[in-house]
Amino acid sequence: MGVTGVKVAAAGASLPSPAHLSLPAHHLSIVVPMYNEVDNAAALIDAVRTALAAYPQPWELIVVDDGSRDATAAALRRHARATGAPVRVISLARNFRQTAAMQAGIDAAQGDVIVTMDGDLQNDPRDIPRLVQRLLAEDLDIVAGWRVQRQDGFWLRRLPSQLANRLIRRITGLPFHDLGCSLKAFRASVLREVRLYGEMHRFIPAWLSTVTSPARMAEEPVDHHPRLHGTSKYGLSRTLRVLVDLLAVTFFQRFAARPGHFFGVIGLAVLGAGLAMLAYLGGLKLLLGEDIGGRPLLSLGFFCCIGGLQFLTTGVLAELLIRIYYGARHGQPYVVRQDDGRDAPHA
Known part of the structure; x- marks a missing residue:
């Protein structure tokens, strides 16, 4: 085996x-x-x-x-x-x-x-x-x-x-x-x-x-x-x-039964990275008075936040679609084996 x-x-x-x-x-x-x-x-x-x-x-x-x-x-x-x-x-x-x-x-x-x-x-x-x-x-x-x-x-x-x-x-x-x-x-x-x-x-x-x-x-x-x-x-x-x-x-x-987990994990990771970048740049601006307007890291952090939110939104939409899909299959995200009935409980 x-x-x-x-x-x-x-x-x-x-x-x-x-x-x-x-x-x-x-x-x-x-x-x-x-x-x-x-x-x-x-x-x-x-x-x-x-x-x-x-x-x-x-x-x-x-x-x-x-x-x-x-x-x-x-x-x-x-x-x-x-x-x-x-x-x-x-x-x-x-x-x-x-x-x-x-x-x-x-x-x-x-x-x-x-x-x-x-x-x-x-x-x-x-x-x-x-x-x-x-x-x-x-x-x-x-x-x-x-x-x-x-x-x-x-x-x-x-x-x-x-x-x-x-x-x-x-x-x-x-x-x-x-x-x-x-x-x-x-x-x-x-x-x-x-x-x-x-x-x-x-x-x-x-x-x-x-x-x-x-x-x-x-x-x-x-x-x-x-x-x-x-x-x-x-x-x-x-x-x-x-x-x-x-x-x-x-x-x-x-x-298949939890697409929100797939997109959600990616979305949280990307969103977290973007927030960390923006927090770092915010610290430089507020605490040290540095100019951060021309830093590429600012654009990267901004787009990471947008991308993370899009991944999270996609996960929510995927969860809605999978509920519709399983609803068409009588609401079951599982399959019951079709045995010969000898050991099946009484209805």
């Missing part, structure tokens, strides 16, 4: 095959966003069908076509009809990017266990039963995949990913090795407590830490394959987006 409670399985650990899984009754939903992946459409459906052919519980595959400019959606629907697989295809009006497409799939999912994965077949669907088995057997809320042996280029993919993961681990306190891996299994009731925007799909464990304990998170080694068809949608440009999103994640992770 990691320093914050995230459980990491030993590399190479194996679990029973789907035919021999002993799982509680559940409905599995697999969410896959795709964009311009026409060459992988049929192969994806076949790979999921093969991996879950002996799965002992009902499942569905939800593929979200993120405004593809090729025939991805048509190829998915055609192959789903031909195979009779439990596949639903959702077509977005335009390219809203991966996070929005993933949220659309989560909203449409009917299962109480949700698995997300990429549509380029670099994730292996055969790992899905193993992730779900661990999620349910250990009563977890998320089991994230860890691509121990990545099959990507070092300079453009693996090195930036390693640096980003190291930075994210240090800032969020969640010792996941591979936050960029899309293959993850979730308890649907917990996943639906967060909404994904922007590029937030990379930080789902960090967002989930605002509604559940890191002790209910785990990481599991999974297989990773080289891309055989199509082109990657990722590049070095995502690095700056990751840094910007990391700031938002850190703020919400630590100050």
Whole structure:
């Protein structure tokens, strides 16, 4: 178990095959966003069908076509009809990017266990039963995949990913090795407590830490394959987006229910510094008769006082906004776990 409670399985650990899984009754939903992946459409459906052919519980595959400019959606629907697989295809009006497409799939999912994965077949669907088995057997809320042996280029993919993961681990306190891996299994009731925007799909464990304990998170080694068809949608440009999103994640992770503390501490520090400068200059003027009108310290102290007051005012406004936000969520700045009710008190 990691320093914050995230459980990491030993590399190479194996679990029973789907035919021999002993799982509680559940409905599995697999969410896959795709964009311009026409060459992988049929192969994806076949790979999921093969991996879950002996799965002992009902499942569905939800593929979200993120405004593809090729025939991805048509190829998915055609192959789903031909195979009779439990596949639903959702077509977005335009390219809203991966996070929005993933949220659309989560909203449409009917299962109480949700698995997300990429549509380029670099994730292996055969790992899905193993992730779900661990999620349910250990009563977890998320089991994230860890691509121990990545099959990507070092300079453009693996090195930036390693640096980003190291930075994210240090800032969020969640010792996941591979936050960029899309293959993850979730308890649907917990996943639906967060909404994904922007590029937030990379930080789902960090967002989930605002509604559940890191002790209910785990990481599991999974297989990773080289891309055989199509082109990657990722590049070095995502690095700056990751840094910007990391700031938002850190703020919400630590100050989502008390933004006034964040802005208030900064405001008091800046205001205190400004008052100290003005008090010092006031002492020089009143006690020693020195001319302070042309001193840069006077302007600095004045602007520090103004800036400190602005930070304090921003904190008050943020507190008002957060009260409105939680009011829309029935006035609760917390999340009650949805258990099976056996130990619940009588109403």
